[in-house]
Amino acid sequence: MSDIEERVKKIVVEHLGVEEAKIQSDSKFIDDLGADSLDTVELVMAFEEEFGCEIPDDAAEKIVTLKDAVTYLTANSN
Amino acid sequence: MRRVVVTGLGTINPLGNTVETSWNSLINSNSGISKINKFEVDDFPCKIAGSIDDSKINDDIVNSREQRKIDRFITLGLIAADEAIKDSGFVSENESSFRYGVMVGSGIGGLDTIYRNSSILDNKGIRKISPFFIPSSLINLLSGHISIKYNLKGPNSSPVTACATGTHAIGDSFTIIKNNKADLMVCGGAEAAICPLGISGFSAARALCDTFNENPENGSRPWDRDRSGFVMGEGAGVLVLEEYEHAKKRNAKIYGEVKGYGMSGDAFHITKPSEDGNGGFRAMEMALRESNLNAEEIEYVNAHGTSTQVGDMIELSAVEKLFELNSNLFMSSNKSAIGHLLGAAGAVEAVFSFKSLETKTLPPTLNLDNPSTNTSINLIPHEAISKSVSNIISNSFGFGGTNASIIIGD
Numbered sequence: 118m119s120d121i122e123e124r125v126k127k128i129v130v131e132h133l134g135v136e137e138a139k140i141q142s143d144s145k146f147i148d149d150l151g152a153d154s155l156d157t158v159e160l161v162m163a164f165e166e167e168f169g170c171e172i173p174d175d176a177a178e179k180i181v182t183l184k185d186a187v188t189y190l191t192a193n194s195n
Numbered sequence: 196m197r198r199v200v201v202t203g204l205g206t207i208n209p210l211g212n213t214v215e216t217s218w219n220s221l222i223n224s225n226s227g228i229s230k231i232n233k234f235e236v237d238d239f240p241c242k243i244a245g246s247i248d249d250s251k252i253n254d255d256i257v258n259s260r261e262q263r264k265i266d267r268f269i270t271l272g273l274i275a276a277d278e279a280i281k282d283s284g285f286v287s288e289n290e291s292s293f294r295y296g297v298m299v300g301s302g303i304g305g306l307d308t309i310y311r312n313s314s315i316l317d318n319k320g321i322r323k324i325s326p327f328f329i330p331s332s333l334i335n336l337l338s339g340h341i342s343i344k345y346n347l348k349g350p351n352s353s354p355v356t357a358c359a360t361g362t363h364a365i366g367d368s369f370t371i372i373k374n375n376k377a378d379l380m381v382c383g384g385a386e387a388a389i390c391p392l393g394i395s396g397f398s399a400a401r402a403l404c405d406t407f408n409e410n411p412e413n414g415s416r417p418w419d420r421d422r423s424g425f426v427m428g429e430g431a432g433v434l435v436l437e438e439y440e441h442a443k444k445r446n447a448k449i450y451g452e453v454k455g456y457g458m459s460g461d462a463f464h465i466t467k468p469s470e471d472g473n474g475g476f477r478a479m480e481m482a483l484r485e486s487n488l489n490a491e492e493i494e495y496v497n498a499h500g501t502s503t504q505v506g507d508m509i510e511l512s513a514v515e516k517l518f519e520l521n522s523n524l525f526m527s528s529n530k531s532a533i534g535h536l537l538g539a540a541g542a543v544e545a546v547f548s549f550k551s552l553e554t555k556t557l558p559p560t561l562n563l564d565n566p567s568t569n570t571s572i573n574l575i576p577h578e579a580i581s582k583s584v585s586n587i588i589s590n591s592f593g594f595g596g597t598n599a600s601i602i603i604g605d
Binding site (some may be wrong): 126132162165 | 321
């Protein structure tokens, strides 16, 4: 597991209150991990904070799984 | 005519996190007032409050992840609601859930959440504002959360009448059931304004006690010569009100009945009550009229009694006037022990009033060492009194000149 993936996973565990073992890289935040739409907004804010970047709204809308987040942050974080 | 009874009680307040623990503490003359230790109060004229220790907040009812997404007043309200609903034994079934409603208000709502987000906006910018900021601080979201959690699809609202909120919530719910718009209402109030902005705001309005910082337990002293303002408390009170036949049909435990409800406006001043006490008098009179009781049948007044110079005497004189023929009237203020819970005050005090009916005990007015006036009313100084009463009136008066009274009985 990459460093980025590990950090993303930690944020998801903290914000959604799910067990780490239950998170697969293609788990959908809303459908599989019990998040609601406001939770996903907060998740994206937490990613921004952790990785020191700004995720524009159109990009944020496409981040629906752990894998999406890792892919985006790998390409865009400082 | 539809009668309205109470079948469930719940509270969390500075004396305890259940009805039983806080009631026992109250009638044993304990005080829930202490020095504020959650934030720096060196510059504050008032350094004391009735705070609830975080360790008393039950994570099993509202888990810590949920708590992060709601203001503290909602957490406290959900805890009291859970106790009240469990106590009532009521479960909302889908086919009739539209007959069951919620009306739990707050005087101020998520003040600390608003303050924190305001600081974030100033210091970090708009992108750092939480999506949960608005839903965590709106007052009616407490009623919303309760309805979602317990499947209550009937009337859903939240009064916001400052320190009269809790009593208005109960009275309005009583009216809703009486008028056949619901068969059951979860109602009450919640407040969590012991935060820097809350204490400084009430201090600036010269409403808080500032002369007992070294002896917090003596700060709240209704009708006493040395009172200097109210002591803020936090917490919630929730009651389950139910139409009598509905309660009987499911063999619910019945604590007593709500018999009358009165409300009025002073049309006088933004923070001071009208000097002749006419507003409070008319609220009590209206409640009495609806109850069909004579003034002589009211045996105990659960007073608003906030420990402010002006308010205490005005309420006392209004009570003396309305109940002048009652030779054996008792009156006390729960705020002497728990402080003033603002929008939750009337609800917690109603919970305690039903415990008075049940346990035949009238709670004391703490710190009433030297009453500042002579009265024939027994103000129950220092210690609780064992006495069976049939009818109680409970008063709440708020900033803006809003007044509410309910009459409850066995």
